Amino acid sequence: RFLVGRGAQQQRLPAHKFVLSVGSAVFDAMFNGALATNAEEVELPDVEPAAFLALLKFLYSDQVQIGAETVMTTLYTAKKYAVPALEKACVDFLQRQLSSDNAFLLLAQARLFDEPQLAALCLDTIDKCTAEALAAEGFVDIDRDTLCAVLERDTLRIREVKLFAAALRWAEAECVRTGRPVNAENKRAALGRALFLVRFPLMSIEEFALGPAQSGLLTDRELVSLFLHLTVNPKPPVAFPESPRCCILGKEQVVARFQQTESRWGYSGTSDRIRFAVDRKIFVLGYGLYGSIHGPSDYDVNIQLVQTGTGQVLGSHDTSFNSDGSPARFRVLFKSPVEVTPNVNYTACATLKGPDSHYGTKGLRKITLDCPRGSKVTFQFTYAAGNNNGTSVEDGQIPEIIFFT
Template sequence: MASGGGNKKRQPGNRKNREANVDSNLQHCDDNSVAHNAEHHLMPEQCEEPMSTDSHEAGTFNQQHLGPAAQYCQQKQHQQHQQQVQHHMHVQHNPSSPHQHCSTQVHDHNISESLHSHTTTLSSLNTGFSGPVPYNWQASKTNVKDRLAFMFNNEVMSDVHFVVGKEMNTQRIPAHKFVLSVGSAVFDAMFNGAMATTSEDIELPDVEPAAFLALLRFLYSDEVHIDAETVMTTLYTAKKYAVPALETACVDFLKKNLCSDNAFMLLTQARLFDEPQLAGLCLETIDKNTYEALSAEGFTDIDRDTLCVVLERDTLGIRESKLFSAVCRWAEAECQRHGIAITPENQRQVLGPALQQIRFPLMSVEEFAMGPAQSNLLQDRETVQLFLYFTVNPKPTVPFLDVPRCCLTGKEQVVSRFCQIESRWGYSGTSDRIRFMVNRRIFVVGFGLYGSIHGPAEYVVNIQIICTDTGKIGGQSNSTFQCDGSNSTFRLMFKEPVEILPNINYTACATLKGPDSYYGTKGLRKVTHESPTSGKVTFQFTYAAGNNNGTSVEDGQIPEIIFYT
């Protein structure tokens, strides 16, 4: 039987002569075969010439740097092309032989089965890649970003694997040293530094798989994939591997989603990860929504240092008695974390210096008697000292701060509506009332009122803020105040800051029982108060119809509204 190119046994000889023979044989191939070979850049010597020893070693080295899917597809393509050339050469010399065509079909079927088997193996890996790599996948990727993104979490050409997580939550993730080294100085040192690792699998038990994948996705594609469940672990991972752009993206995400419900949790994390800007925003949120933040579940989970940072602030928007109650809840949770009984002694122990940050002197005597005095957290000597502070003059020194919280009784802002003061304003049990509106959200914490024209005196007072349209009471307080007979105003404070929304009418009310007092005249209908730190607030005052004891825009009581923004 005449021997064809496909079945001819190779003999030693000159390579140039063999190439000439192959060229001669290929001239007889049909046009479709030649076009097919040209399309796949298949050279004649690749079809006929076996790989030399050196060439084979080089090929093995290259395949070692490819992923298994890429290696297999490369081998499959080479075998298919070689079989097709051999088929054409054999048919030319053996046109009547049916065996070659049948053999090729069987061989391709075996390759298909093997490929399916290999695909199944890849699918079983815990990676993002599944299935064979399509031939010439690079052609559909029109830019570097798309080509690199294709390699993310992909076995193709991977040269390192990370075993991420611990215990039952581990994942083996493929990666490429070059990409990681370009994006992270830590990875660069890991792979290329003096102490570069040679391990094929690098274990990262302190990193969450989802966070590590988010890091890799960013390094491969600049895409940020984070959510509420993964943002904190991703921030930790970005910091660990020195990827500041991803750190910034995580912090921005947290800022956008910051609220009173998560302010304490994020504050703890911001302090842990040394993010002062985020920590500052958390503290501002706590200042403006103190009661809601303290009521959130995350408050009792914070550490003691964070608790002290919060209690030191002069800007908390809450009564000291309620702040004390929240601190007691934290102490109970801390005792449980330490596995000790919840007793006053243990609570005082776990609170440590935090207890000294409670400003007991800011409470009313009633608040102190109903709460701290009965809690047994204070020593007997401390309790006696505080009762004396509330009841005698001059007040004794106590081991607790008496500096007012700014948002309640300290550095508040005050708007005054009268230009002149006159004397003799009488009281008969009727409320003095004035209606007002502001152009931005504020919190009213109290009123300034005029006192007696007859020298030192005491007044019993009820103050309220009512939403004019709905009649709902926004805040109120019953208290007494003593005046010295001057025409200065005296402060009456609400138990809690009262939120005032813009462009809504509210009515300020004050019911006084006591001697005749001073009153204001030449009242202003519109007052713009400007602060160098918080900007402008415009108040508009209007007449409150009904029984108002004579107070109006022009004259009367309630000369000042005390507020913060």
Template sequence: MDGDKIKNEDQAKNKQCSNQKASNQQPGFQSVASQSQVIGACGIAGCSDISLPGSSSNDCSQLAVPPCGEQVTPQQTVQLPRSHRHSVNGVGTANGAISISSPVNAVVKASSTGTLSGSPSQFYVHSIKQESMTSPSASDFFVNFPTLVCSNCKGPGLGNSGLHTSTCSANLFKSEDSGCDSEFVKSGQAFFQSSSLLGSSPQNQGQAVYNWQATKTSVKERLAFLYATGTMTDIQFKVGKQPSQQIISAHKFILSVGSAVFDALFNGHLATSDTIIDIPDVEPAAFGALLRFLYTDEVQIGPETVMTTLYTAKKYAVPALERACVDFLKRNLSPDNAFMLLTQARLFDEPQLAALCLETIDKNTSEALAADGFTDIDLDTLCAVLERDTLGIRECKLFSAVCRWAEAECLRQNNMPPTSENQRRVLSQALRLIRFPLMTVEEFAMGSAQSGILEDREVVELFLYFTVNPKPVISFSDVPRCCLTGKEQVVSRFCQIESRWGYSGTSDRIRFMVNRRIFVVGFGLYGSIHGPTEYAVNIQIVHMDSTKVLGSNDPTFQCDGTTSTFRVMFKEPVEILPNTSYIACATLKGPDSYYGSKGLRKVTHESVSSGKVTFQFTYAAGNNNGTSVEDGQIPEIIFYT
């Protein structure tokens, strides 16, 4: 009997809630987020209902929430449809306030004051009792809460205002189940001045309207508010492709002011009348970055979105955002990504960025070719690189890298097996850009000649070029790259050889300077006085002023016990600039060796093909195992001009 009575009372309450809601909904009563949203629609004390665009029902009784005005316990779980939000942490009047120290899903009667306790959870501050706002008093209505949580990204902050996680761009008041409230939630306190609650106009028929315009002190703030909340939007874009396609709303006027393309689209002779515009070729994140820039002048790009944002900025003719993207790429350019960015720069017609990428590749050729991005470039980009005279790498190493690219290209083309015939086919005109004549005959014989990529006729032609005079005309260029001619040269700094030189883990070091640009590829070192022996060695070239290690290697070398020097090579050539001090270092592990004496401070090396190079040797201060200008290790420097 009592149960039936309670049930009937609840049904009466729900009916009253539904009827009251229908009578109280007015078009002038708006929230900060949408023109059609109603706060506290039913007007019953403690009701947590808020109607949203697309809602199928505004009746509290049809939702899994307590009846209007009923007290519930803290931390009670409320399951809500996607089209509604019914989770209020406090309801008060203009004459009082409710302080909530730890937001929970609970409904509080309008007359209540005090504090609720419980575990923090997602929260929304909605219901403001309509009748108490019709004639607001001088007092202010506010709700305190210490912890802000975005219901989409779980991060703290204010929706599109940027204080929550950077990847979240959701708004609280949307029919979709995501977002934050950028206006009701600020600095841990929702604060509503009575002057911001308007009433008594014929349009709102005495209902309270949130005057958001009064809180914005600049055009930028007002536009940022429109961007963050979607207020008064008049156009929608269907951006991207499924399954990541998104519907994004905007304002025609703002887009037209910032983009000539949008201006023509909305206001030109062939202006569209569509209310939803499909943009399948643009990523949603990139389009969002474009809108943010047009509304607020803010640039939000990252490594993952910069290229798609650059494409979008070009598509809609927003040069300021284009420049921001290019500047970002310049700041983050490195040998590891130089080839990837070069491909994109050529695709988007950014000649300045392309030139910077090529310059980076020239200065760090070996490192750039070793990066994963090299094998992903297209054939045209590969040819553009191979045409350059300024690559800082030996041609045999360049050929090896090109073979790696050809293998990857075979797999991209219908998983073709990477045979030598198929590699030659995919290389096409790029093969003619390899400068085989720049190799030594040994490099060619051990590598390119045995690769199978060259035809027999071409191999014979190149061997004749290497071995006969006058040299025959061939189909491959012999123009030097980066002044690396193919002929090694060696400078020796000692006049006499002595024995014995010991090693205890300290580096032998000598300082040197040259009068013209060269590329050092290795050192000649003395070997053991005790017969054939293997040494472990570390070699380095250090820029003296900056102490930067420009080149290093950790090989082993075999000596035969004679006074001959033994070659220890760097992985790649090290560029040596004129009139700059460098330190040559060698750390040997092994038995006592020969050493040089009667050293020369100045040595001029001359060759018919490259002219003169003058070396000046000086003492390298610090621990150097006794090596000096007069005697010690590192008798030879091997170089190209």
């Protein structure tokens, strides 16, 4: 007999030592090894009775009997007693149940039980449905190491300010769990190194000022250094990562709207702008821009993506690039991908400061590109009303839009 579980849930369950020994190397060592026990009753206090019953059913009949309520305890029992076939059945069950609602819960369990394949699938789901996964109830219940493992990823599909807000929710829940007052000092302590995985430099100055800067989590020195980093060029170093998070949902593509390149396009502080629309959802990474006709030169540039109808700036980035004097396009990217919805007008804007550059001519109004998995996307380019520094559908700057689907 086996005395399984603890307290009021404890049960006495009969089983044959021979059957258990054949199906489990751990039970074989327990009953037949050098330290074999001869006790009439074997105590298994750390195993749930329902999980042990599932193990017995599998060893006796090769049938898998697991459900949402018992799968994690059954997985633990299968691993503890080295029954790999039942362990695989549990992992397969969890994979079938995986969704954005439970991805964080299952990720924590996968890490606890050392199931790298399940953990990888959970992370993939979090990458693809980041906002939904962070909004799920189970997110605030994960441990700090799991939180850090997620914040370290380059492939999260969410704006950094929303990621910070989620981390803040987690810190508040952790304070409650540990019985500490929910204040800025304790939230910072709860986050620990996770705070330094938030990529504050990817935020716009407005996002940072209205969110993290007012949270109380950052020191005065950190606030000053981040404000300087977000507002001046060259940008001083900060203690927080600044590499972009790049989505993994699709292969990077480029739509090139000009068929020919010419020389001498000047800049006087006015933005080059072109309006476009697409027939399916895409994510804009940035633009390809023309550079100098006078040999190697530096440019300061601000790029923006604006929803034309509302005037809302969806993405903006101030940076610089070096042109080698060739007609090649130079990539200037946003800090994070910008979502573009189908059949809505957007305006691509670039404000350059630097010497005269090349420019494009013989522009195309309509371009259809093949996308991965056999789909297509069509771009429609139209004139952007207002002062565009001369850029139009036919000629000008912003020869390329870099995107993925």
